[in-house]
Amino acid sequence: AHSQDWWRNSVTYQIYPRSFQDDDGDGMGDLKGIIRRLPHVADLGVDAIWLSPIFTSPMADMGYDVSDHRDIDPTFGTMADFEALVARAHDLGLKVIIDQVLSHSSDRHPFFTESRASRANPKADWYVWADAKPEGSPPNNWQSIFGGPAWTWDVRRRQYYFHQFLKEQPDLNFHNPEVQDWALDTLRFWLDKGVDGFRLDAVNHYVHDDRLRDNPPDIREKTEPDYKTFEMQYPIHSKNRPENLAFIERVRALTDEYDARTLIGEIGEAHHPIERLHDYTGPGRLHQAYHTALMHKPYGAAFFRDQLKAMFRDGYEGCPNWAFSSHDVPRHVSRWGAHWSDADRFARMTCALLLSIRGSVCLYQGEELGLPQTELTYDELVDPEGKTFFPDNPGRDGCRTPMPWESGAKNAGFSDADSTWLPMKPPQAARAVDTQADDPDSVLSFYKRMLALRTDRDALRDGDMAFLDAPEGVLAYRRGAGTLCVFNLSDAPARWNGAGGTVLLSEGWQAEPGGAQVEPNGFAILAE
Ligand code: TEU
Numbered sequence: 001a002h003s004q005d006w007w008r009n010s011v012t013y014q015i016y017p018r019s020f021q022d023d024d025g026d027g028m029g030d031l032k033g034i035i036r037r038l039p040h041v042a043d044l045g046v047d048a049i050w051l052s053p054i055f056t057s058p059m060a061d062m063g064y065d066v067s068d069h070r071d072i073d074p075t076f077g078t079m080a081d082f083e084a085l086v087a088r089a090h091d092l093g094l095k096v097i098i099d100q101v102l103s104h105s106s107d108r109h110p111f112f113t114e115s116r117a118s119r120a121n122p123k124a125d126w127y128v129w130a131d132a133k134p135e136g137s138p139p140n141n142w143q144s145i146f147g148g149p150a151w152t153w154d155v156r157r158r159q160y161y162f163h164q165f166l167k168e169q170p171d172l173n174f175h176n177p178e179v180q181d182w183a184l185d186t187l188r189f190w191l192d193k194g195v196d197g198f199r200l201d202a203v204n205h206y207v208h209d210d211r212l213r214d215n216p217p218d219i220r221e222k223t224e225p226d227y228k229t230f231e232m233q234y235p236i237h238s239k240n241r242p243e244n245l246a247f248i249e250r251v252r253a254l255t256d257e258y259d260a261r262t263l264i265g266e267i268g269e270a271h272h273p274i275e276r277l278h279d280y281t282g283p284g285r286l287h288q289a290y291h292t293a294l295m296h297k298p299y300g301a302a303f304f305r306d307q308l309k310a311m312f313r314d315g316y317e318g319c320p321n322w323a324f325s326s327h328d329v330p331r332h333v334s335r336w337g338a339h340w341s342d343a344d345r346f347a348r349m350t351c352a353l354l355l356s357i358r359g360s361v362c363l364y365q366g367e368e369l370g371l372p373q374t375e376l377t378y379d380e381l382v383d384p385e386g387k388t389f390f391p392d393n394p395g396r397d398g399c400r401t402p403m404p405w406e407s408g409a410k411n412a413g414f415s416d417a418d419s420t421w422l423p424m425k426p427p428q429a430a431r432a433v434d435t436q437a438d439d440p441d442s443v444l445s446f447y448k449r450m451l452a453l454r455t456d457r458d459a460l461r462d463g464d465m466a467f468l469d470a471p472e473g474v475l476a477y478r479r480g481a482g483t484l485c486v487f488n489l490s491d492a493p494a495r496w497n498g499a500g501g502t503v504l505l506s507e508g509w510q511a512e513p514g515g516a517q518v519e520p521n522g523f524a525i526l527a528e
Contacts, residue, residue: 007197007262007287007360008319009461010047011451012097014364016327017054017076018062019402019422022415029402029414031077035088037405040433044368045451048095050199050264052327054082055101058108060168061384062400064099064201065106069186086194095196097264102183103205104169112170116154116161126179127170128162128208129154141214142238147388150238164205164238166384174207180247184254191255197262199290200251203280204267207244209237248285264288264321264360268328274310281318288360290321295329299336301475301489305467308357308477312465324354325364331399334373339491340521344370348446348507349487349521353475355450356485356525358465363447365403369431370443374401380423397422404432453504453525459483460525471495474518482528488518501526 021033031054041049053063054076063073072079089096105112114123130139130151138151138160144167151160152167162171172179187198215233248265255261265286267277277289293307311320324332333340333347340346347370354361376397381387386395401422405413411420412429436442454460463480470476473490476498484501488494488508497515508522516524 004260006047006095006260009358009360010095010262011045011355011361011363011454012048012050012095012264012321013041013044013046014050014052014323014326014362015041016052016365016400018052019400019414020365021403021405022411022417022420025416026075027415027417027420028075030075031072031081031085035081035085037403038085038088038092038094042092042094044363044448045455046094046363048097048196049089050097050362051099053099053101053201058106058168060106061166062382064101065104065166065169066101067106067109069100069102069105070189083193090194095262096194097197097199097262098190098195099201100187100190100198101201102172102186103202104163104165104171107168107170111172115170116157119157119159125176126173128173129157129159130162130212131159140212140237141233142235143215143233146385162208162238164202171205171208174244174247175210180250183247184250187251187254191258191261196260197255197264197287200263200265200286202239202268203248203265203286204244205239206247207241208239209241211237213237245279245282245285248280252284252286262287264290264362267291274307275313275316277311277320278314278316278318281320288319288321290323290362292329294322294324295326295332297335299339299489301470301473301487304353304475304489308465309467312358320359321362322354322357322359323362323364324350325367325399326362327364327400328396329399331364331367331371331373333370334398337372339489341491342521343372344443345507345521347443349523351443351447351450352485352505352523352525353487355454356460356479357477358463358479364399366428368444368447369404369433369436371404371428371431373398374422374425374428376401376422382422401425401428404429406434407432449505457483457504457527468498470498478528484526484528485523486516486518486526487523488520491520493520494518499526499528501528 018029020029021037022029023032054072055066056068056071056073057063057066072082086096111123111126114121115127138149142150144150146166150164153160163169215235215237218233263286265280267289274293280286281289378390381397383395383397402414402420402424407429411424412432436444459480466478468476471494474488474494476486478484484499486496496518504525506524508519509524510517
């Protein structure tokens with residue numbers, strides 16, 4: 001499977017390094033800790049790991065604010081630790097994908113220190129600077145994803161600088177060819193270290209409109225008011241610029257100089273139809289498009305069918321990368337909590353669903369344990385998003401709490417420290433790896449079985465996906481020539497009238513003449 005094309009329809013396990021395993025006892029996870037726990041990941045049967053940022057950072061946005069893109073933050077260890085991690089992962093048959101945050105840097109990056117010092121210095125044009133409007137207000141209406149204007153005034157240059165995220169994350173100016181070259185050199189640095197690919201953070205944010213035109217207003221109804229910050233404009237000028245694709249082609253050309261590498265671009269796109277992702281995975285562009293269509297509140301058979309059909313419209317042959325959970329959204333078992341009465345059954349059903357749809361998949365650490373979102377008080381929050389928008393949007397800390405390994409141990413085995421950067425709470429500790437490892441009915445055992453099935457059965461990985469007529473609330477599709485997948489996503493029992501076969505995996509599924517009785521959140525994967 002590990003050919004040039006190993007990445008196609010692959011499964012990647014996302015590690016959030018600060019919360020995976022603490023080795024040095026400071027209450028934060030680190031690279032040595034990850035090395036220690038890698039066998040757990042390899043045992044699952046995934047193809048690759050993706051590490052959220054481990055680079056030098058003041059941690060205003062937990063490492064997504066990088067102050068040296070070519071070094072490791074001491075919180076996580078050293079470059080030697082990183083090299084050891086890559087070697088160990090490769091020994092275990094795991095590819096290594098690292099996050100690359102190129103759209104912006106930390107405001108404490110030496111480039112930005114230089115850039116803000118004056119209007120005439122070698123880095124003056126490396127960030128996006130603009131004069132105030134005559135009345136002193138920002139140059140246009142662009143909004144930050146973390147709230148407020150995307151422009152902050154700098155007293156020395158007497159100009160505004162652009163930041164799509166925090167003011168501590170100034171946007172690099174991708175219209176400047178030197179910036180593009182620097183970004184490519186940074187990627188080359190890590191390719192030469194032997195990483196197998198990149199998760200390109202906020203890849204649709206790189207290029208802004210150089211005429212700084214206002215974004216048009218977003219006139220859609222709010223669909224997810226309870227936890228997600230909503231941008232009340234269509235960001236067609238602040239990001240999503242067509243010019244971006246030319247730079248992505250340069251990134252791909254560089255990557256193609258190396259053997260069997262992959263680019264997963266993160267396109268967090270709530271504002272455009274899902275099929276817009278086709279642009280990003282066109283020839284000579286990204287291998288995989290990671291997006292957030294299935295990572296918000298909307299749920300149900302009709303919703304999934306519409307999203308998947310849209311993605312694969314017009315004979316699309318590209319490779320989307322699907323996920324239900326990540327370090328940015330509430331864990332899916334909690335987010336979709338209105339739709340189940342048995343959390344573990346729901347975790348297993350969504351596992352079978354995610355791993356049977358066409359495309360690549362990213363699993364987020366702890367998902368294989370069926371972890372729920374951690375409830376935190378305001379005082380426990382660290383994420384600036386949560387601290388700004390609490391309580392309507394408590395931010396992202398609840399999915400970033402430490403990984404539970406041994407239920408009875410201090411901090412459930414995550415750390416020896418008396419306090420950890422985010423707390424370990426009882427609901428998570430109770431689902432620790434050791435409580436599930438030997439239980440054949442656990443969520444963890446189910447993930448392993450499902451991953452093994454996906455590995456063994458080519459159709460589940462590489463087969464096309466054809467949707468079948470099904471009763472309301474039921475999602476049914478055929479993968480390849482003879483693998484049938486049926487899910488009851490409703491809260492009522494359903495009757496499946498149609499094809500059957502040999503059950504490969506099922507739950508809440510009672511075969512009957514001419515079909516089956518499917519309980520709420522019941523499902524089956526069948527060989528026809
Ligand atoms: O997220 C990019 C992104 O597009 C955001 O909209 C994301 O949904 C955000 O978390 C809002 O809740 C990436 C990273 O995944 C995220 O952790 C970073 O904060 C962000 O980039 C800035 O680098």
